[in-house]
Structures are given as C-alpha cells and as structure tokens.
Amino acid sequence: MDWQALTYAGHTVWNMHAEREGSSAAGGEKRRDRAEWVIQRNTHPALISDEQAETILRQLEEGVQGRRLRASKLLLTGLLVTPDGQAFHSDGCGSYRLGKGRKISARAVESCVLGAVAADMSSGTFVQEMLSQLERIARGGEPIDGRRISGLEKRAATLAA
Numbered sequence: 001m002d003w004q005a006l007t008y009a010g011h012t013v014w015n016m017h018a019e020r021e022g023s024s025a026a027g028g029e030k031r032r033d034r035a036e037w038v039i040q041r042n043t044h045p046a047l048i049s050d051e052q053a054e055t056i057l058r059q060l061e062e063g064v065q066g067r068r069l070r071a072s073k074l075l076l077t078g079l080l081v082t083p084d085g086q087a088f089h090s091d092g093c094g095s096y097r098l099g100k101g102r103k104i105s106a107r108a109v110e111s112c113v114l115g116a117v118a119a120d121m122s123s124g125t126f127v128q129e130m131l132s133q134l135e136r137i138a139r140g141g142e143p144i145d146g147r148r149i150s151g152l153e154k155r156a157a158t159l160a161a
Contacts, residue, residue, distance in 0.1 A: 003031065003060060006039060009053035010046030014038040034061075049147060074106045076113060 006013050015038045018029050034057075072078075072090040080088040080096060088096040088104075095103035120126055 002056065005048070005053035005056040008047045009050050010042055010044055012040045012043040014040075046147070048151070052151070075110050076106075080109070 002008070003016070004013075015036055016031055018032050074090045074094070074096065076088075076096070077090050078087070082088075082098065086098060088098050090106070091097045091103060094106050096106055096109060097103050
C-alpha cells in the first residue's frame with residue numbers, strides 16, 4: 001500500500017509531508033493531517049478509482065496491515081484465517097500452522113475447501129445467479145467500467161497465481 005494513492009487516482013497532492021528539522025520530522029509526525037493536504041483533482045489519467053484510493057489511505061491511517069505473500073507450495077497460504085483474523089501459515093513440511101500451535105495437514109484442509117468450492121460452483125443457485133448477472137450485463141443493466149474490469153482481471157490473476 002502507498003500513501004500516494006490519490007496520485008494513482010489521477011490527482012496531484014501537495015503539503016502532505018510535515019515540516020522537517022534536520023533529518024527528522026518536526027513534531028514527530030511524518031505526514032500532516034489530511035485536512036491540511038492540498039489536492040488538485042483530475043490532473044492526469046487515473047490508474048485506480050477514488051474509492052480504491054480512499055480505502056488504501058484509510059487502511060494506512062488505521063494501521064491495518066495486509067498479508068505478506070510468501071513463497072509456499074501450499075494452495076491456501078495467505079488465505080486461511082481464524083474467525084478472529086489470525087492467519088495460518090505454512091510450516092514448510094506440508095502443513096498449516098497457527099503461530100506455534102498445532103499443525104493441520106494441508107492435504108486434508110485443501111481437499112475440504114476445494115470440495116466445498118466445487119459443490120458451490122456446480123449448485124443450481126450458483127449457475128442461476130451467474131446466468132442472471134450475465135443477462136443483466138448483456139441487457140445493458142449497468143455501464144461497462146473498463147477500470148473495474150481491469151481491476152477484477154488483475155485480482156483474478158493474483159488469486160490464480
């Protein structure tokens with residue numbers, strides 16, 4: 001994530017950084033409050049939407065940390081979390097582990113998850129919902145947003161990887 005999210009959304013931003021005294025920020029804060037930023041909107045083509053930029057900035061301000069991708073041969077690495085948000089990680093030996101806790105066989109977990117996904121995708125409800133969404137798009141029920149489609153394609157590619 002990046003503090004320059006508004007720039008990626010097509011805007012120019014000034015007065016973001018706090019004053020400096022020597023090699024450190026005056027007052028200890030690296031950035032000024034958002035109310036002090038000077039934003040000139042639509043100065044160049046946007047790479048992301050305003051909504052995406054605001055979501056990124058909100059997460060940075062709240063200190064929400066994303067999941068770091070690690071090289072792992074396990075299918076669900078980075079996706080499995082407990083109900084309270086703790087992430088499972090690969091132990092490097094074909095198991096998932098929560099912290100230093102008990103190991104869970106990756107093969108058993110992945111076969112259950114993939115079975116549930118396959119069952120959901122082959123259900124009549126899923127197929128009907130997919131058809132209704134495709135019909136709505138074909139009828140012109142919503143304008144086609146190239147940026148949204150591009151974002152969804154990138155997300156699908158990331159998930160596929």
